[in-house]
Amino acid sequence: MIEIKNLKKIWEDDGTSVLEDINLTIEDGDIYALVGRSGAGKSTLLRCINGLTSYQGGSLTVDGCEIKDLKDKELREFRRHVGMIFQHFSLLERETVYQNIALPMQCWKYSKADTDKKVKELLELVGLSDKMNAKPRNLSGGQKQRVAIARALTMEPKILLCDEATSALDPKTTNSILELLLEINKKIGITIVIVTHQMEVVRKACNKACILEQGRIADEGTVRDIFIKQPLSLRRLLGEEEIRLPAQGHNIQIAHMVNDIHDGELFGKMSKELDYVFPILDGKIQEYQGDHMGIFVINVDDAHLETVTRYLDERRMNWRKMSVKEHGQKGGEK
Ligand SMILES: Nc1ncnc2c1ncn2[C@@H]1O[C@H](COP(=O)(O)OP(=O)(O)OP(=O)(O)O)[C@@H](O)[C@H]1O
Ligand SMILES: [Mg+2]
Structure with a gap:
């Protein structure tokens, strides 16, 4: 469970406040959407969750563990169990699909046999077994995102963070990636946090959502309630x-x-x-x-x-x- 209470973040270099009074709970197995306009603070909040950036006030715990209190080594260990995917996939262009997926396990010095077993299992899960030896440049955007998803799952994370993971994809490919995320959520019970500005993504994939406006929560709750109640923040986003x-x-x-x-x-x-x-x-x-x-x-x-x-x-x-x-x-x- 991810529990965020009164979280506050200030950019240290210029003292501007980016997140203020953030209170939300993400339960295990949720597919939780963080939505808002550009600059609302979505990515920053996501980066607070995996300890890539710190916060100055309040508390953010993952399974009871306060992220800002983690020391370097503990933080590395914690991040090992948090997968992350991005809009532009971040794949190594010179390496094959297989090598890209195997990378985290190689870094953590897993045996070749264990790595091979896991990579092949994940290739099957994301439907890319036949592309194992292809290079990223020979893949479509949707296929590249599937590789990134497989790579994010190698360390068997409990949480998968997605930052605009479907923003560069066409609507049909977006749907297929969302279906894959839903399948993964169901099969492995992984908690997924999705940062997006695409309300389609929220409607189709998420059970809960939080709408951020200028670093504050404007509305939060189940997606069903938010869409039925149509608060002003949602209407502004839907344009x-x-x-x-x-x-x-x-x-x-x-x-x-x-x-x-x-x-x-x-x-x-x-x-x-x-x-x-x-x-x-x-x-x-x-x-x-x-x-x-x-x-x-x-x-x-x-x-x-x-x-x-x-x-x-x-x-x-x-x-x-x-x-x-x-x-x-x-x-x-x-
Ligand atoms: N390292 C930084 N130092 C100072 N300000 C920053 C830094 N990174 C981001 N910001 C500012 O913090 C605010 C929130 O940024 P953030 O990237 O979290 O927004 P976002 O909601 O993810 O936007 P987008 O949808 O465009 O990705 C923005 O005003 C941004 O300019
Ligand atoms: Mg962002």
């Missing part, structure tokens, strides 16, 4: 397309899980039961790890606002009133 909201009446956004085809009849039913016809201004259904989430915007008049919102509350539907100006604006209502 929703502007929809022209009418100035008259009330624009209401409704987010709900669509578990079977009949859930899609919500508005027809609501209209019939309330004997009130209203326009649907926007609607989309997104996949969320096998489930589907519907996000709609309807417009209701003054006279029906109360009956409509009561109807939604009684069915525990998540709704919020949108302000006409909110799209494309920073700040505004919560």
Whole structure:
């Protein structure tokens, strides 16, 4: 378990604060997303977790062990059990796929036989057994990331840290890498922390997420809750397309899980039961790890606002009133 309490980090050279008041818990087996805009402090927080950078206040423990208290040797030993992958793969171009994956075990002086067994096992896991002797330059981006994942798993880490690991990949390859990470999480029960600015990645792969804004946590919780509640921080990140909201009446956004085809009849039913016809201004259904989430915007008049919102509350539907100006604006209502 990774427990972070009141963590504070200041860049020592210029005294600027980069992380402030960070509180979060990552349970064993979680696939946890750290999201936020460029410069929000995601990579810095990730580097605090594996001790690559230190912090000045608060506490960060991994299985009860305070990272900033570790001495050099202890830190090296700790890092051995934390795998890390990056956007640009960091492979040795002159070495083969096999040698790249074998590298950490060779550094830690494992026997040739043990190394060979492990490398072949991992090549199979990441689906690259036939590319064992290829050089990185002859691989696609997705294949290179698979090599990097295999290399990160050689020391049987309990935690895998991914910093924008899919940002350089096309959507289809991104999906295949996410599927691989999900498979690894299920098979080996490894905890995965994913730093990303791609909300698709969060939706498809992660069970919990934290949204960082300028070094502070804006929202944190299960991905399902965050997407259903649609907090301002999420809306800012999604950079929703502007929809022209009418100035008259009330624009209401409704987010709900669509578990079977009949859930899609919500508005027809609501209209019939309330004997009130209203326009649907926007609607989309997104996949969320096998489930589907519907996000709609309807417009209701003054006279029906109360009956409509009561109807939604009684069915525990998540709704919020949108302000006409909110799209494309920073700040505004919560
Ligand atoms: N070594 C450093 N010294 C001083 N400031 C730094 C240093 N490294 C990063 N920063 C600053 O700290 C802030 C957070 O950087 P960080 O790399 O954690 O952001 P990020 O959320 O990962 O962004 P991106 O999505 O662009 O990778 C930025 O304002 C950055 O300029
Ligand atoms: Mg970063």
